[in-house]
């Protein structure tokens with residue numbers, strides 16, 4: 001039986017034992033197993049059989065052969081690899097060839113790698129870039145790579161941006177990552193969000209979780225047209241982007257809505273808000289991360305299936321809509337999440353760790369919540385999950401469409417600060433009426449402010 005131990009033993013013998021073993025195999029799976037088990041190759045490794053395998057009819061075998069050829073400690077025959085590259089149809093094998101050449105780290109290979117920058121496959125271009133970036137502070141390399149900031153492919157642009165341009169664009173004069181301004185902490189402003197945000201400094205918010213007003217679905221959300229509605233939200237999330245700290249999250253709760261028909265001779269109209277909003281967010285620097293489905297019990301939603309239940313005629317199918325979306329975005333940055341996390345001290349990270357019982361999947365089964373004053377409030381459980389999974393203790397959580405203040409209340413209960421804006425006086429006063437006196441004694445007591453007052457304290 002061929003085992004990993006046997007392969008390791010034969011590999012170190014320094015003669016053609018491995019080659020013979022491979023030659024005697026007719027089963028592709030076994031050949032691949034041997035090639036994948038080779039690991040590090042000794043200096044005196046007999047490699048001819050690997051080059052012979054470059055002509056094998058199975059792409060996976062060719063791929064594994066190239067991988068091993070790339071490990072030959074500088075003895076790789078580049079010309080043979082290039083020959084294969086010219087005729088190879090399989091993209092994985094082509095990419096591996098470039099990767100193998102790059103891993104040689106030989107200055108004489110630079111012109112070859114420059115040529116691969118022209119390849120149509122962006123992954124090949126990225127492999128060539130990786131191979132070239134090992135030549136630190138090399139003018140020739142920089143001259144070839146910097147112009148790729150205008151490459152049509154976004155992955156290529158991102159790599160080049162991170163390497164050559166990110167440092168130049170670092171924000172100046174912003175607070176340390178974990179900190180924010182005292183005047184924003186536990187503050188609720190009774191104003192149009194766009195007006196209030198004019199007084200909020202750049203990069204002051206750690207997390208935004210919100211449910212925007214639905215397009216003409218309720219009395220507080222009247223817009224002249226759907227386009228105007230989307231453009232209003234675009235402005236809000238553009239401003240939110242400015243005040244969000246580098247690499248932090250925005251979570252938007254929306255769902256498609258239906259505008260009832262005007263009369264029996266018209267049909268009702270459905271608007272796919274999450275899908276239509278998405279391009280505006282991405283365009284303005286929000287990187288799409290996840291879509292979480294909020295699943296509600298069927299009994300809690302409007303019954304649309306009734307008609308179909310009676311007639312059963314195809315095309316007239318209208319399912320009961322038991323889901324809403326939580327679209328998760330991150331303020332685009334070349335920095336990894338690890339960078340964000342490393343900004344927090346050990347104790348804060350420990351204290352913020354999410355306890356057992358967290359949700360494993362992107363389907364969150366949560367009952368909706370009903371309120372006597374506000375008709376569209378978040379369930380506390382939904383806020384709890386978002387705040388716990390996407391922020392640290394001491395962070396500032398923002399809700400531009402504060403409503404009844406669920407985000408604020410939950411943020412506070414989870415030892416975060418909150419900042420809310422709410423334009424309707426009746427909801428602002430509702431939040432005020434719910435704020436218990438005993439909540440007001442601590443140093444970060446909730447501040448209920450008009451736009452004017454907010455403007456004053458922001459100075």
Ligand SMILES: C[S@@+](CC[C@H](N)C(=O)[O-])C[C@H]1O[C@@H](n2cnc3c(N)ncnc32)[C@H](O)[C@@H]1O
Nearest residue numbers: 192193220377378401403404405406422423424
């Ligand atoms: C869907 S509700 C949010 C409810 C909230 N998530 C809660 O748990 O109570 C949207 C809220 O946005 C408010 N709103 C609408 N347009 C606004 C604007 N331009 N600025 C600030 N608030 C606005 C509405 O008055 C409404 O209370």
